[in-house]
Amino acid sequence: PAAAQAVATHELTRTFGPVTALSRLDVTMPRGVVGLVGANGAGKSTLIKILLGLLRPTSGRAEVLGLDCGTDGPAIRRLVGYMPESECLPPDVSATELVVHLARMSGLPAEVARERTADTLRHVGLHEERYRPIGGYSTGMKQRVKLAQALVHDPRLVLLDEPTNGLDPAGRDEMLGLIQRISTDFGISVLVTSHLLGELERIADHLVVIDGGVLQRSTSTADATRLSGVILVEVTDR
Ligand code: ATP
Numbered sequence: 001p002a003a004a005q006a007v008a009t010h011e012l013t014r015t016f017g018p019v020t021a022l023s024r025l026d027v028t029m030p031r032g033v034v035g036l037v038g039a040n041g042a043g044k045s046t047l048i049k050i051l052l053g054l055l056r057p058t059s060g061r062a063e064v065l066g067l068d069c070g071t072d073g074p075a076i077r078r079l080v081g082y083m084p085e086s087e088c089l090p091p092d093v094s095a096t097e098l099v100v101h102l103a104r105m106s107g108l109p110a111e112v113a114r115e116r117t118a119d120t121l122r123h124v125g126l127h128e129e130r131y132r133p134i135g136g137y138s139t140g141m142k143q144r145v146k147l148a149q150a151l152v153h154d155p156r157l158v159l160l161d162e163p164t165n166g167l168d169p170a171g172r173d174e175m176l177g178l179i180q181r182i183s184t185d186f187g188i189s190v191l192v193t194s195h196l197l198g199e200l201e202r203i204a205d206h207l208v209v210i211d212g213g214v215l216q217r218s219t220s221t222a223d224a225t226r227l228s229g230v231i232l233v234e235v236t237d238r
Helices: 044-051 073-079 095-105 110-123 139-151 169-186 197-203 221-226
Strands: 005-016 019-030 033-037 059-064 080-083 157-160 189-194 206-211 214-220
Touching: 005 044, 005 189, 019 044, 019 206, 019 214, 033 169, 033 197, 044 059, 044 189, 073 080, 080 139, 095 110, 095 139, 110 139, 110 169, 139 157, 139 169, 169 189, 169 197, 189 197, 197 206, 206 221, 214 221
Parallel strands: 033 189, 033 206, 080 157, 157 189
Antiparallel strands: 005 019, 005 059, 206 214
């Protein structure tokens, strides 16, 4: 679909019992790299899960690449890659085995799955280690395996939930550079979350800030210097 927007939400609300995770969120996100910023509990993961059709809205609706998240789940999962925030990788298998398996599950024929896996692991810098068991990988390498899983079926958009979480400064820089290259080299749109405005400012074309499930700002990064008050996201976190 040739939708101009990567994501659009309309009065999107999601509650968990007494907790309102998203409150009447009205936002559009352009293609390119979009940074979704918010403190812990702001509602970032809830939004991503709704976009993937893994969670249903309590009310309102959401669209990804012009598709309706409530009804077009299978099409969205073909076009969209997902890197979850917390995911345990099996220690005894290699990156190649794991990513080929995922590619096969997404419907790729065996030969294509092997080729796509080799290409993708090369792009994320895991070519040398591709046959080694994941248990011996560093945290940064494990994050890059997760990124490869999100990319292997050649999506148009990837949703990356806190990809720099748990990484040291060098690992963060590496991951941020990789995200930027994915977008510029392959023309894949990226929605990436973080509780750190500073790191998303470096790579995002557009920034969306949510707090307590409420939209605070949606702005091009070029205009971000005018985001007075947004710095609170960092200061109040944790
Ligand atoms: P984090 O950075 O910690 O991942 P987040 O911005 O992704 O935060 P969410 O995980 O979307 O935030 O959570 C938003 C709010 O909804 C929080 O108050 C959280 O406790 C609550 N919440 C999320 N999922 C559930 C659930 N399955 N059951 C109950 N409450 C939930």
